[in-house]
Amino acid sequence: MDVVSRNNVTVTGQTGAPVIMLAHGFGCDQNMWHLVVPVLAERFQVVLFDYVGSGRSDLTAWDQQRYGSLDGYATDVLEICSELELSDVVFVGHSVSAMVGVVAAAREPQRFGKLVMVAPSPCYIDDPRTDYVGGFSAADIDELLESLDSNYLGWAAAMAPVIMGNPDRPELGQELTNSFCATDPGMAAVFARTTFLSDSRSELASVRVPTLVLECAQDAIAPREVGAFVHAAVPGSRLVTLEATGHCPQLSAPQATAREISAFAGAAR
Amino acid sequence: MCGTTDGESDRADRSAHDKDQDQEPGREQDKDSDASGDDVHDAERAQFSALLEDSAEDLYDNAPCGYLSTLLDGRIAKVNTTLLDWLGHTRAELVGRKRFSDLLTVGGRLYHETHFAPLLAMQGQVSGIALELKAADGSRLPVLVTSVVKTGTDGQPLLIRTTVFDARDRRAYEQELLRARKEAERAQEVAEAERMRLHQVLAILQNSLLPPALPEVPGMEAAAYYHTASADQLGGDFYDLFALGDGRWGFFLGDVCGKGPEAAAVTSLIRYTLRAASLHAGDPAQALDTLNAALLERYTGNDPRYCTTIAGTLTPRGGDLHVTVASGGHPPALLLRADGTAHYLPTPGGMLVGIMPRPHFTPATTVLRPGDTMLLYTDGLTEARTADGPRYSEEALHAFAGTLAPAGAQQTVNAMTGLLESFGDGLDDDTALLALGIPAPDTHTGGAR
Structure with a gap:
């Protein structure tokens, strides 16, 4: 299966214009960006995709080992860049994807022109050794995995055939509640662990491209302290605090989010 | 509400x-x-x-x-x-x-x-x-x-x-369900891992019962194929091709009754006994006599073990190969001649090996000339169920070989492999193929397994 189908890659906007690649975080898929895409598409070519294991990606391409590290997700990004022959990309990564962007840019710097880190956190777990406050403990992450489990109780049986496009059971074809962003619970659990148990703090200093850190004023997952940490660690980065609540400014404050991304992406380097 | x-x-x-x-x-x-x-x-x-x-x-x-x-x-x-x-x-x-x-x-x-x-x-x-x-x-x-x-x-x-x-x-209640499902998933994972491990062990054992590769024989082309009916079971078919010295070669192919580890143990005994016996025996029938005695001695009483085997020697003479075979209850060898004809090399009346104290094995001889190929096979081939229902047969195989000849050893094995695949689920037994021939003057290809 080719990369475009594997990662459900969508390309929209202005052909030949500078490329903005929007990468979703843990919990959903490219649908997360639907409110900012129309704005960005006026000036840029916009590339959207689902990581393998999320959204409408090809779940048969899932590999527990590969997607058990941020490097595996970065490989998805680089393979898409290679397939579409992209360079000088403005990579916009939400949440964990901000760090995926850092990893990808370190591996193939020539692909990336700028980074936008939306509600990033390089490490979600507190680290008393270095007085780092990520906001969570390992036990909290176990609780999240329990939440995943209890809400996916019926997933494997009910959703899998829909996602897989199984025509033998048409009764499952109808739109299911909460079907947006539904994915295989086993894969979601691996993504959750990778997201919340990774520590990428030391990699922030490797960033060599102009970087915008977009944080929310009220974010229960990536608090202001973490935004400040990222801003201080990424050389020459810009920090913008959006008057937004929650972890997903592209949904709660789409206009402001799109405006900031657009202004940063369009500015001369 | x-x-x-x-x-x-x-x-x-x-x-x-x-x-x-x-x-x-x-x-x-x-x-x-x-x-x-x-x-x-x-x-x-x-x-x-x-x-x-x-x-x-x-x-x-x-x-x-x-x-x-x-x-x-x-x-x-x-x-x-x-x-x-x-x-x-x-x-x-x-x-x-x-x-x-x-x-x-x-x-x-x-x-x-x-x-x-x-x-x-x-x-x-x-x-x-x-x-x-x-x-x-x-x-x-x-x-x-x-x-x-x-x-x-x-x-x-x-x-x-x-x-x-x-x-x-x-x-x-949901947590109870979830716990039960996780347990079931874990049990399934363990079972799957065990099954994989078993398959690996079986595959290694199975390979140990067959030659890792057929030897390169000057002036001759050899090819073989082994179909395993089940990844869960060791098969009981075997074959080998080996040097006897003085430019002569020995070969055999056979089928042990039964499957599984017991059959594999018998196969191992047969293979090494036949190789050793062939070195010293005056002719293939004598080698089968020795094998018969070894099986009788080893498997006595209420656990008789026996096999059908066709064993033989190849003696090069002026570009031809003189073939001597002896059959112990095994289907006859099939000859695909350079002139496009195909016929069996009849070895009727040979007894199963390992049953009777004084057995009779049927000898036969033929000569392979350039472009001729001799095919040995086990009855998995002739007894496979065809798509139409009846089992494939020696007659059907004869007819198929007639359309195939002339064909080199590898070409013959390839065609037979295709035939086996066409049976699909109808092929329910292990099947071994061994083809030996002299390449036609203009189509020499090396021996391969």
């Missing part, structure tokens, strides 16, 4: 009234009695009204489920008494001070931020999400949460309405 609205008490009243009418006996038959019926309804309606005189406020506050309204940034704007009682909070502690996600466990908050809130923003509603609320005393309350975004007339979202159902019993 939890959709408390201003008109609720009125609706409840009306529906009770309607229901009553439906059940009224004799109503269809006697329309004149409507007036007296209305009197009854009025009386009952008054009774219901008395019961349902509670206001919308009361219905909201004391509904059998938690109810809360939050602003778009999550701050709690309104909460009902039921939910406050469950959580042990006062209204003043929550309204305007806390966000909905503050009521959740930390893990639940992560889930809320990464799944619930985005879904709500995209769909306008989210239903039946399992979360845990933290009560004031630190206890946890498993709940099922449904939220709807209330929009203004211009379609802009105004606030979020959320209902909260007590899900303690349900959650306990």
Whole structure:
């Protein structure tokens, strides 16, 4: 299966214009960006995709080992860049994807022109050794995995055939509640662990491209302290605090989010 | 029911009234009695009204489920008494001070931020999400949460309405189901791993019973194929090709009765016995005599083990190969001649090897010339079920070989492999093929397995 189908890659906007690649975080898929895409598409070519294991990606391409590290997700990004022959990309990564962007840019710097880190956190777990406050403990992450489990109780049986496009059971074809962003619970659990148990703090200093850190004023997952940490660690980065609540400014404050991304992406380097 | 609205008490009243009418006996038959019926309804309606005189406020506050309204940034704007009682909070502690996600466990908050809130923003509603609320005393309350975004007339979202159902019993049951499913998944993983391990061991054992590769024989082409019917079972077919010295070569192919580890042990004994015996025997029949004696000696009493075998020698003479074979109850070798004909090399009447103390094995000889190929096979081939139903047969194989000849050893094995594949599930036994031939003058290809 080719990369475009594997990662459900969508390309929209202005052909030949500078490329903005929007990468979703843990919990959903490219649908997360639907409110900012129309704005960005006026000036840029916009590339959207689902990581393998999320959204409408090809779940048969899932590999527990590969997607058990941020490097595996970065490989998805680089393979898409290679397939579409992209360079000088403005990579916009939400949440964990901000760090995926850092990893990808370190591996193939020539692909990336700028980074936008939306509600990033390089490490979600507190680290008393270095007085780092990520906001969570390992036990909290176990609780999240329990939440995943209890809400996916019926997933494997009910959703899998829909996602897989199984025509033998048409009764499952109808739109299911909460079907947006539904994915295989086993894969979601691996993504959750990778997201919340990774520590990428030391990699922030490797960033060599102009970087915008977009944080929310009220974010229960990536608090202001973490935004400040990222801003201080990424050389020459810009920090913008959006008057937004929650972890997903592209949904709660789409206009402001799109405006900031657009202004940063369009500015001369 | 939890959709408390201003008109609720009125609706409840009306529906009770309607229901009553439906059940009224004799109503269809006697329309004149409507007036007296209305009197009854009025009386009952008054009774219901008395019961349902509670206001919308009361219905909201004391509904059998938690109810809360939050602003778009999550701050709690309104909460009902039921939910406050469950959580042990006062209204003043929550309204305007806390966000909905503050009521959740930390893990639940992560889930809320990464799944619930985005879904709500995209769909306008989210239903039946399992979360845990933290009560004031630190206890946890498993709940099922449904939220709807209330929009203004211009379609802009105004606030979020959320209902909260007590899900303690349900959650306990679900956790039991989940635990059972996880156990089942783990057991399946273990079983699968064991099966893989078994397959690996079997594959290694199976390979150890066959030559790793056929030797390169000068002036000759050799090819072989082994079909394993089941990855769970060791097969009982075997073959070999080996040097006898002085430019002569020995070969054999056979089929041990039975399958599995016992058959594999017999196969191992047969292979090494036949190789050794062939070095010293004057002819293949003598080698089979030795094998017969070894099997009788090893497998006595109530565990007889036997096989069918065709064994032979190849002696080069002036570009030709003189072939001597002996058969112990094995299907005859098939000769594909350079002139395009095919025929069997008959070896009738040979006994099974390992049954009788004084056996009789049937010898035969032939000469292979350039372009000739001799095919040895086990009965998995001739006894495979065809798509039409009947088993394949020596006659059918003969006819097939007739269309194939002339063909080199590898070409013959390839064609036979294709034939085997065409049987699909009809091929239910292990099958071994060994082809030996002299390449036609213009088509020399090396020996391969």
